[in-house]
Amino acid sequence: MLAGIRTSDLRKTYNSPPPVAAGTGGFSFGAPKGKGKQPKPEVVALDGISLEVSPGEIFCLLGPNGAGKSTTVGVLTTRVRPTSGQAFIGEHDVWKEQVAVKRLIGVVAQRPNLDFSLTAREILVFHGAYFGLTSHERSKRAEALLDRFKLTDRADQMVRGFSGGMMQRLSIARAMMHDPQVLFLDEPSTGLDPQTRLLLWEIVREYNQSGKTILLTTHNMEEADALCKRLAIIDHGHVIALGTPRELKASVPGGFLLRLRFGQHSPDLLDRLKALSGVREVRASDGDGTDLYADRGGSLVADVASLASAAGVELCDVHISEPSLENLFLHHTGRSLRE
Amino acid sequence: MNWKAFFAMLARDAHVARRNFVALLFQTFLQPLMFVFIFGRVMVGSGYMPPSYKSLLLPGIMAICMVGTGIWAVAMPLIAEFQFTREIEDRLLAPMEISWLAIEKVVAGTLQALAAGFMVIPAAWLLLRPGVNLNVPHPLLFTLVAVLVALFSATGGLALGCSMQQTHIGLMFSLIVAPMIFFGCTYYPWSALEKFPVLQKAVLVNPLVYASEGLRATMIPQFPHLPSYAVLAGLVFFNALLLAVGLRNFHGKSVT
Numbered sequence A: 001m002l003a004g005i006r007t008s009d010l011r012k013t014y015n016s017p018p019p020v021a022a023g024t025g026g027f028s029f030g031a032p033k034g035k036g037k038q039p040k041p042e043v044v045a046l047d048g049i050s051l052e053v054s055p056g057e058i059f060c061l062l063g064p065n066g067a068g069k070s071t072t073v074g075v076l077t078t079r080v081r082p083t084s085g086q087a088f089i090g091e092h093d094v095w096k097e098q099v100a101v102k103r104l105i106g107v108v109a110q111r112p113n114l115d116f117s118l119t120a121r122e123i124l125v126f127h128g129a130y131f132g133l134t135s136h137e138r139s140k141r142a143e144a145l146l147d148r149f150k151l152t153d154r155a156d157q158m159v160r161g162f163s164g165g166m167m168q169r170l171s172i173a174r175a176m177m178h179d180p181q182v183l184f185l186d187e188p189s190t191g192l193d194p195q196t197r198l199l200l201w202e203i204v205r206e207y208n209q210s211g212k213t214i215l216l217t218t219h220n221m222e223e224a225d226a227l228c229k230r231l232a233i234i235d236h237g238h239v240i241a242l243g244t245p246r247e248l249k250a251s252v253p254g255g256f257l258l259r260l261r262f263g264q265h266s267p268d269l270l271d272r273l274k275a276l277s278g279v280r281e282v283r284a285s286d287g288d289g290t291d292l293y294a295d296r297g298g299s300l301v302a303d304v305a306s307l308a309s310a311a312g313v314e315l316c317d318v319h320i321s322e323p324s325l326e327n328l329f330l331h332h333t334g335r336s337l338r339e
Numbered sequence B: 001m002n003w004k005a006f007f008a009m010l011a012r013d014a015h016v017a018r019r020n021f022v023a024l025l026f027q028t029f030l031q032p033l034m035f036v037f038i039f040g041r042v043m044v045g046s047g048y049m050p051p052s053y054k055s056l057l058l059p060g061i062m063a064i065c066m067v068g069t070g071i072w073a074v075a076m077p078l079i080a081e082f083q084f085t086r087e088i089e090d091r092l093l094a095p096m097e098i099s100w101l102a103i104e105k106v107v108a109g110t111l112q113a114l115a116a117g118f119m120v121i122p123a124a125w126l127l128l129r130p131g132v133n134l135n136v137p138h139p140l141l142f143t144l145v146a147v148l149v150a151l152f153s154a155t156g157g158l159a160l161g162c163s164m165q166q167t168h169i170g171l172m173f174s175l176i177v178a179p180m181i182f183f184g185c186t187y188y189p190w191s192a193l194e195k196f197p198v199l200q201k202a203v204l205v206n207p208l209v210y211a212s213e214g215l216r217a218t219m220i221p222q223f224p225h226l227p228s229y230a231v232l233a234g235l236v237f238f239n240a241l242l243l244a245v246g247l248r249n250f251h252g253k254s255v256t
Helices: A069-076 A098-104 A120-130 A135-148 A164-176 A194-209 A221-227 A245-250 A267-274 A298-310 A325-333 B003-019 B021-045 B053-083 B098-128 B139-161 B166-182 B190-195 B197-205 B207-219 B228-254
Strands: A005-014 A043-053 A058-062 A084-089 A105-108 A182-186 A213-218 A230-235 A238-243 A256-262 A279-284 A289-294 A315-321
Touching: A005 A069, A043 A069, A043 A084, A043 A230, A043 A238, A058 A069, A058 A194, A058 A221, A069 A084, A069 A182, A069 A213, A098 A105, A105 A164, A120 A135, A120 A164, A120 B003, A135 A164, A164 A182, A164 A194, A182 A194, A194 A213, A194 A221, A213 A221, A221 A325, A230 A245, A230 A325, A238 A245, A238 A325, A245 A325, A256 A298, A256 A325, A267 A279, A267 A289, A267 A298, A289 A298, A289 A325, A298 A315, B003 B021, B003 B098, B021 B053, B021 B098, B053 B098, B053 B139, B053 B166, B053 B207, B098 B139, B098 B228, B139 B207, B139 B228, B166 B207, B190 B197, B207 B228
Parallel strands: A058 A213, A058 A230, A105 A182, A182 A213
Antiparallel strands: A005 A043, A005 A084, A230 A238, A256 A289, A256 A315, A279 A289
């Protein structure tokens, strides 16, 4: 059965710190209580996320840290209770039909969460047992996945001594062990060396070719560009752009971005820059910075320099970006994905 | 209910316990058996304690072993797995209601506590003999009490494991477990507190009192002990309370 993903107007507001970050409050048998009359701090993680991922699609959530990517994955994988809105995997409401949803999904969390009391092979075999695979199937699939992820020679060792990259590979193998229809990969290439990253991409594409839906989150534009059929760029819990990588890149005015920094701010200079041939949009950014969107890159620098010189303004810095998702993010938010 | 997943998780816990068997043996039995040797053998042998103390001590030691094992087996993995290692996430994503994962932890802890309880009896008896007068007139009642004590240890482990921060494990033992053992009528019968009436009433909020008195009532009924109905009522009440608190906190930890 093929299954897609659908969310409508998903909102999540945290009014207490997540458990891991919950300070040093010691133990408590009761619900956490506010001190005095101070209102509880509210953190809006998702602010109306509506997405539709077709069955068999590789879909990417791209955004900076704290944008709401992992919370979206958390809601879709039954681990985060949405404040409002709905989420579906296939035809199943994630919150109301959790067991049915859990049968359909495989999840690779952002941080390794392997069972440290077991060996690599046992991790896969017990995972298969939780999903009701027969003993024969479990052994066969575990063997195949260990081989595919190049872990066979460490299969019978405890995972405590594994490197970060090996743990990540094993986490992905485990998520595929029960052959889920929808695979969630939350920042899967974090900590992987370039060679392993390519292996991961190859495996993800191969898994997708068997008709499986894949949702991955990343703040790596190259990864989103290389893997995804469609992607959503999210920031502060909002979807700010949605489409194929090609469509999204084409939506940036001109495609090229020149980030300029002048010795002083000059509105007159900005007007002259707008009149240059090929320039589509000029925006003053923080301080003395100016972002110039254009359909050409390096060839504009000489024109910009002469205009600045004529206006008596020093051109201190120029940075040219070719058409990219980074430019798109900057265009929508005024911030870099890496900030 | 997905019994396949439930039993697969029990099998996983049994596998891990088997792998750590020797460490578990030392952890569970070393300290209580040293206590048995010093207080039951050395102190009684040198005349500082009456010979009857040997019999009186054994049910209390059994209670300590069971409660220690259950709490350790359930609480410690939960504290680590929910916070630092997040190992439990794999099982939370298994196709089963998450409450059943908590119940599986309780069942695994109960079985380990029962095993510890039944293993410590012959070990302590060997250290103390001769002079131990065990007398189990109602084996069924004894079994029921032992199961309830083991269940209490595991539900207590669940409640503690889902309420503690990893940085407060030391505090858990010094602020909760140690006072519970010393004021839990483990080394003395509840009736010995008659000269401290306020304390005698206050310790009734300690579930370990019902555990040690229950084992005393069913293993050495010739000594003074709380009536069986009070023991059963106390254990059932605390088991239900700790299970309810444990399940609620388990949900709180599992879903943000």
